Amino acid sequence: MTTDRIAIFDTTLRDGEQSPGCSMDLSEKLRMARQLEQLGVDIIEAGFPISSDGDFAAVKAIAAACRKVTVAALCRTAEQDVARAAAALAGAAHPRIHTFVATSDIHLKHKLQKTRAEVLAMTRASVRMARDYAEEVEFSAEDATRSDVDYLCEVFSVAIEAGASIINVPDTVGYTLPNEFSGLVSAVRERVVGDKAVTISVHCHNDLGLAVANSLAAISAGARQVECTINGIGERAGNASLEELVMAMHVRADQLAFESNVKTRELYPTSQLLSEIVGFDVQPNKAIVGRNAFAHEAGIHQHGVISNPLCYEIMTPESVGVSNNRLVLGKHSGRHALSLRFEELGFALERAELDLAYGRFTELADRKKSIYDQDLISLLSADIRTRADSVMIQTAGVGAPSYR
Ligand code: KIV
Ligand code: ZN
Numbered sequence: 001m002t003t004d005r006i007a008i009f010d011t012t013l014r015d016g017e018q019s020p021g022c023s024m025d026l027s028e029k030l031r032m033a034r035q036l037e038q039l040g041v042d043i044i045e046a047g048f049p050i051s052s053d054g055d056f057a058a059v060k061a062i063a064a065a066c067r068k069v070t071v072a073a074l075c076r077t078a079e080q081d082v083a084r085a086a087a088a089l090a091g092a093a094h095p096r097i098h099t100f101v102a103t104s105d106i107h108l109k110h111k112l113q114k115t116r117a118e119v120l121a122m123t124r125a126s127v128r129m130a131r132d133y134a135e136e137v138e139f140s141a142e143d144a145t146r147s148d149v150d151y152l153c154e155v156f157s158v159a160i161e162a163g164a165s166i167i168n169v170p171d172t173v174g175y176t177l178p179n180e181f182s183g184l185v186s187a188v189r190e191r192v193v194g195d196k197a198v199t200i201s202v203h204c205h206n207d208l209g210l211a212v213a214n215s216l217a218a219i220s221a222g223a224r225q226v227e228c229t230i231n232g233i234g235e236r237a238g239n240a241s242l243e244e245l246v247m248a249m250h251v252r253a254d255q256l257a258f259e260s261n262v263k264t265r266e267l268y269p270t271s272q273l274l275s276e277i278v279g280f281d282v283q284p285n286k287a288i289v290g291r292n293a294f295a296h297e298a299g300i301h302q303h304g305v306i307s308n309p310l311c312y313e314i315m316t317p318e319s320v321g322v323s324n325n326r327l328v329l330g331k332h333s334g335r336h337a338l339s340l341r342f343e344e345l346g347f348a349l350e351r352a353e354l355d356l357a358y359g360r361f362t363e364l365a366d367r368k369k370s371i372y373d374q375d376l377i378s379l380l381s382a383d384i385r386t387r388a389d390s391v392m393i394q395t396a397g398v399g400a401p402s403y404r
Pocket of ligand 1: 015100140141142143168170171172173203205
């Protein structure tokens, strides 16, 4: 089976930054961009230079600092927008101008107040102008999934004729379904791209929770660039999550013969850096990078994971940069995990002692959400406590929730 390379286009600093509560200042964007380069993304969309002086400065600074990746700047199909994006990218080692216009009738009528013919002309002019400044031009048809497919194909053909080498099919409002989206991407591939040296890109929003599924369906239909963000941040419900896309390709390589340049061990550190910068954590049950992604509380699961992590883990925590799995002690836990934690704390319990401690533990866990090591130790009778190595007791992580 041959493996195709998927270009990872990270838009955390543009679409991601547009989401409520996620704005970043220049130094934060630079830290994030350096980490994205370290992670191994192919393209960093660094901002929308016409939108503010801050965005202009961020694109310029990232273009100067990140010399290995392609740095993209977004612009509408207006002359001053394209010129501003080009100016911000002037010092980039690998610049890309990303120009977009909406193609759905609803956007044409209510937002742009333009005819289809006018939008075609705007597309041609802006892509041509962008090509005067940059070798690499990407064109996006905003709201592509709610656009008339014949018209969409016409717009993409014009963009390619004018010099775009990447055409992006955004599901701007997160409306499409996987089978429908793969059909649309196949239509664009067959009717517009053919054997031209043009990359099809997709950009999926998560309004129905389908951004990753839709992106994977598109890859299977011929897309070779995916636009995504760390932790899935982005407008409204967010964009396709980079870590989920990369790990889906990695873990299910048997079904998805695609690879990316991303160093998977950098996923968790990158997610953590973004959370630290924007000031909020990802939801605990978020795939790959959530606090509970490798946590096990139920007794049966803990027993399985202690015997062999493969029982309940489809990837190792280490493979995404998480130091190890966590056996959370709570009301669903069983004797195996409790015994293991006691051993780690320096108490090797006899069966009868463990039974007694387990009875007390379940009573406590019914009353208390977080069980700390100190709580566990207090469940033991005095003679067991004195029997144990006192150094272990003192260094047993008292004050931290009980897990490993
Ligand atoms: O969602 C969208 O359509 C966009 C475009 C600018 C690519 O963010
Ligand atoms: Zn978007």
